[in-house]
Amino acid sequence: MNVLIVAGARPNFMKVAPVIAALRRRAHPALLVHTGQHYDEGMSDVFFRDLEIAAPDYHLGVGSGSHAVQTARVMEAFEPVLREVRPDWLVVVGDVNSTLACALVAAKLRPELGCRVAHVEAGLRSGDWRMPEEVNRVLTDRLADLLLTPSHDALPNLLAEGIDPARVAFAGNVMIDTLRAQLAAARALDMPGRLGLRKGGYVLVTLHRPSNVDDPGALAAVLDALARIAGELPVVFPVHPRTRSRIEAFGVGGDAAALHLLDPLGYREMLSLTDGAAVVLTDSGGLQEETTALGVPCVTLREQTERPVTISHGTNRLAPWPLTRGGVYDAFRQALDSRGAVPAGPEGWDGHAAERIVDALEGHAPSPTPVGEPRDAARAEVPA
Numbered sequence: 001m002n003v004l005i006v007a008g009a010r011p012n013f014m015k016v017a018p019v020i021a022a023l024r025r026r027a028h029p030a031l032l033v034h035t036g037q038h039y040d041e042g043m044s045d046v047f048f049r050d051l052e053i054a055a056p057d058y059h060l061g062v063g064s065g066s067h068a069v070q071t072a073r074v075m076e077a078f079e080p081v082l083r084e085v086r087p088d089w090l091v092v093v094g095d096v097n098s099t100l101a102c103a104l105v106a107a108k109l110r111p112e113l114g115c116r117v118a119h120v121e122a123g124l125r126s127g128d129w130r131m132p133e134e135v136n137r138v139l140t141d142r143l144a145d146l147l148l149t150p151s152h153d154a155l156p157n158l159l160a161e162g163i164d165p166a167r168v169a170f171a172g173n174v175m176i177d178t179l180r181a182q183l184a185a186a187r188a189l190d191m192p193g194r195l196g197l198r199k200g201g202y203v204l205v206t207l208h209r210p211s212n213v214d215d216p217g218a219l220a221a222v223l224d225a226l227a228r229i230a231g232e233l234p235v236v237f238p239v240h241p242r243t244r245s246r247i248e249a250f251g252v253g254g255d256a257a258a259l260h261l262l263d264p265l266g267y268r269e270m271l272s273l274t275d276g277a278a279v280v281l282t283d284s285g286g287l288q289e290e291t292t293a294l295g296v297p298c299v300t301l302r303e304q305t306e307r308p309v310t311i312s313h314g315t316n317r318l319a320p321w322p323l324t325r326g327g328v329y330d331a332f333r334q335a336l337d338s339r340g341a342v343p344a345g346p347e348g349w350d351g352h353a354a355e356r357i358v359d360a361l362e363g364h365a366p367s368p369t370p371v372g373e374p375r376d377a378a379r380a381e382v383p384a
């Protein structure tokens with residue numbers, strides 16, 4: 001079984017690492033394509049080092065651009081790679097532009113090359129079609145032959161869209177495979193100590209969603225709320241390049257003066273800081289899951305989440321929307337007060353998701369319902 005795996009952006013690297021390792025343990029040839037959607041040392045290379053991922057077999061070097069430009073560049077550059085490798089499976093992960101672009105190329109070439117597409121992290125839905133990631137998720141799931149879900153809340157979403165359950169397999173959360181494998185090394189780094197912070201005595205923040213950082217008013221409101229929180233506990237804020245450029249362009253840096261602003265961090269550094277935080281405030285999808293696995297209270301700075309299992313689990317909560325100084329502060333206080341017993345992670349967040357993914361790739365028979373032909377949604381059985 002030949003497998004071609006795609007990674008493009010920061011949140012992809014921790015998802016592909018365990019899958020590549022599991023494939024190689026079972027002697028399946030696995031080649032990695034890096035699209036180059038993220039390219040800075042701190043957004044890409046450091047993850048390859050921390051996670052011990054071998055250099056990509058193909059680097060497409062697409063870089064930044066509008067959604068259309070970035071997606072189109074990935075498609076153009078990826079097509080010849082797919083033709084050359086002719087894998088049995090193309091594995092795409094997550095919901096970034098590179099995910100959809102490569103799945104789309106493979107779907108169009110399927111009749112000619114016979115390559116099937118597997119989507120890791122299938123079935124998550126925010127219900128917010130304004131998010132580029134939601135568009136990417138829904139379309140990638142529609143194109144994929146095998147949909148590997150990270151949590152049990154994903155299956156009803158797919159059935160409601162008329163997807164044949166024969167195409168779906170529960171895998172669990174592969175990002176948590178990486179977290180478990182790296183946690184001891186991350187703790188040994190002692191990032192809180194290096195920054196002069198007390199474990200459990202600081203707040204960690206990340207922010208990069210266009211809805212929070214591309215609008216000057218929204219960004220100023222969040223920074224204002226963070227400045228208020230910084231009056232009580234140190235606030236550490238590794239800043240995504242998109243956010244840094246907006247803070248500079250909008251001149252809203254005054255509120256940020258009370259915060260410890262850092263450059264983007266490597267995987268282990270970030271995990272060390274997350275593990276030691278009193279509370280995490282974030283608009284990232286991955287951090288909602290990592291805090292759930294670690295039992296760290298999280299406030300999600302978004303209108304909704306495609307990862308509701310993190311809320312039902314008890315570690316995550318949504319800040320009131322639209323974000324205001326008072327609303328974010330109150331959500332932070334509630335999260336701080338909720339610290340306590342760590343519930344066991346959701347099912348399948350156990351460090352063995354990559355093994356289940358390879359099991360599914362090895363055992364998956366082509367679906368009786370051709371891909372792209374939804375079952376009658378009215379007939380689909382949606383579990384309560």
Ligand code: UD1
Binds near residue numbers: 044065095132
């Ligand atoms: C992308 C993903 C998002 C994910 C995020 C994690 C899409 C639609 N969005 O958003 O789901 O949560 O990655 O980071 O795929 N830039 C750099 N250096 C880099 C990469 C980007 O400076 O290495 C800057 C560029 O100015 C670029 C901007 O960041 O225009 C945004 O990058 P882009 O990849 O378009 O989207 P993200 O906001 O990173």
